[in-house]
Amino acid sequence: MGEAGGPLVPGYEVLGILGQGGFGVVYRARQLAVGREVALKVDNRVLVSDRDRRRFMREVTSAGALSGHPHVADVYDAGVLPDGRPYMVLELCPHGSLADRLREAGPLGPREVRDIGVKIADALAAAHAVGVLHRDLKPANILVNSYGMVALSDFGLATMPGQSGAARGEVSVTRESLTPAYAPPEAFDLTEPTAAGDVYALSATLYALLQGRPPRFPDSGVVNIAAIMALHRLPVPDIPGVPAALTAVLRHGMETDPARRIPTAAALRDALAALAPDGSASGDHPHPAAPGSPAGGPGWSAPSPSRPTPPLSGPTASPSGPAAASVRRPEERRPGETRVPAAPGHALTGPAGGVPAGGQDLRRAVTAPNAAQNVAPNAALGLRPDGHRPHAVRPSGHRPPGPRQGPVPPPPPRTGMSRQSIVFAVVAALFALLLTAGITVLVLENRGQASDQGVTVSSQSIR
Incomplete structure (x- = not known):
């Protein structure tokens, strides 16, 4: 159907002219099957040659490939009139261009x-x-x-x-x-x-x-x-x-x-x-290339979306696969926190190298294929069979100290004797003991000789 001077397109009722140009006319029409208003574009050029037909199909398929994009006029239908002129049915844009x-x-x-x-x-x-x-x-x-x-x-x-x-x-x-x-x-x-x-x-x-x-x-x-x-x-x-x-x-x-x-x-x-809403510069605005700089080269820097830094505390998504092996980067470790070394053949990850069951903290998860295999490694690490260190018994009212703040002080100097000092002391003691014993023996022998001479003199005098 169509008004006087309008094309007769099956399934459409022509309501009026929206605009026209050198290559055709755009009509306002109603699609009868669904009752919606559409734009009916009729080309003035008759599709006589194969080149004309390819040109028309190129326009239809180009626009059709982008149908659904919110800022591309949708294509609903296309065809050829009995006189050989092609037409397209498009989304109606009543506010013009x-x-x-x-x-x-x-x-x-x-x-x-x-x-x-x-x-x-x-x-x-x-x-x-x-x-x-x-x-x-x-x-x-x-x-x-x-x-x-x-x-x-x-x-x-x-x-x-x-x-x-x-x-x-x-x-x-x-x-x-x-x-x-x-x-x-x-x-x-x-x-x-x-x-x-x-x-x-x-x-x-x-x-x-x-x-x-x-x-x-x-x-x-x-x-x-x-x-x-x-x-x-x-x-x-x-x-x-x-x-x-x-x-x-x-x-x-x-x-x-x-x-x-x-x-x-x-x-x-x-x-x-990247510009501010009013078109002024913002912090993410790319600087235009200097004269002589090719696009995409040193003079042009496309804006990159900034990514927020995830918080260091609170519930977070745990990594899986190879990324889980790192557990926590050193810069993310809390003050006073130490890393528990894994026993040989065991990883600090949950089943299949993923997140531990129940979403527990990866820093505390020390898992193994079964509980029996954990006994020896945990004992070597000073852990209970459940993977935790035993707590020392503290007197009532004692509060455990909080995390150490600031740098760790150096260990106190050693107060005990070294092995070389002990050996030297033992040798010196033995030498002193032997020297004392030798002197004692000499003194006793001298005294014995003196006693014998005194007895002889007395006996001669009696005679």
Whole structure:
């Protein structure tokens, strides 16, 4: 069904025209089977040649591959009218495009542009992840759906992965099909398209949303290729009222040399997300590359998400596998805590090298295949059979000392005698004893001789 002048598409009722361009018309329609309003895009070009049919299928499959992404316009259906014109049924975006918004309300604020940039860059990153290059990104191809969300659309010039050289040649678009204010400069040299080309187009689009018109290019437009290439070499000026950090990211995304440009849509998304919500610099903002530094090299540092440091106390997830062997790093050990050495053939982990049963602290878990095998190792370590050290009996009222704080004092000096000193003392004692005994024997012998002489003298006198 359709109104006067509208196409007759089985299953759809045409309600009116949403917009039209050089290649076709977009109608507002109702899908009768489910009762929802949709956008019906009808191409003006009849699919006569195989090349035309491949071009149409490329657009359908490129958009279909990204269906479900919150910032890509969904594709519901596709087909060919009886007169040979192809059509696509898309998600309805009744609030028009960002080009309409610029024309009606003027430039957008930095906060909104940063938010749009993060979302569309994420959609581009999803497209690049499946091998799809959009190649025609501009404000007119970013739509606003019923919920006020921006959505990337119009994959008519997209490339798909796995295309042959001839197919790639078909989609190496002509210069006339490009939009000079948003297409990257290398596209006008008809070089092989890359993800960096989409980064340029999105950066130029975001700049235009802030400035109210495209960067570098006059409002009148340029048709001369030499003039286009000359304009691309001009510097990108600052925008009054726009934070310098936001402008710096977009300027880096519009580098004339692709090797110096932000390399991927994911990197552009992360750079924009690292800014403060109003587009000003934050601590995680990547510094733009210095002149002459290639993107991804020393001049460009993509932001890395900071990871919170886990607390050193309280319930934590215990490691498993090889990581469990470390149990606790030295810097995580509490004051006064000592590590219990494992007996040979035993590990400080639970069953199968994982977390001990019951979630007990790995520092106290000394497990073995069975209890009997623990008796000898535990005895050698001075432990009870259950793996714990016996507590000394303390008098009533005695409080055990708390963990030792500060450095451990050196052990007291030894007070006992060394082995050499003991041997020397024994030898000296024996020598003194022998000397005393010898002197005693000499004295006794001298006394005996004197007694004998006295007896002889007395006997002679008597005679």
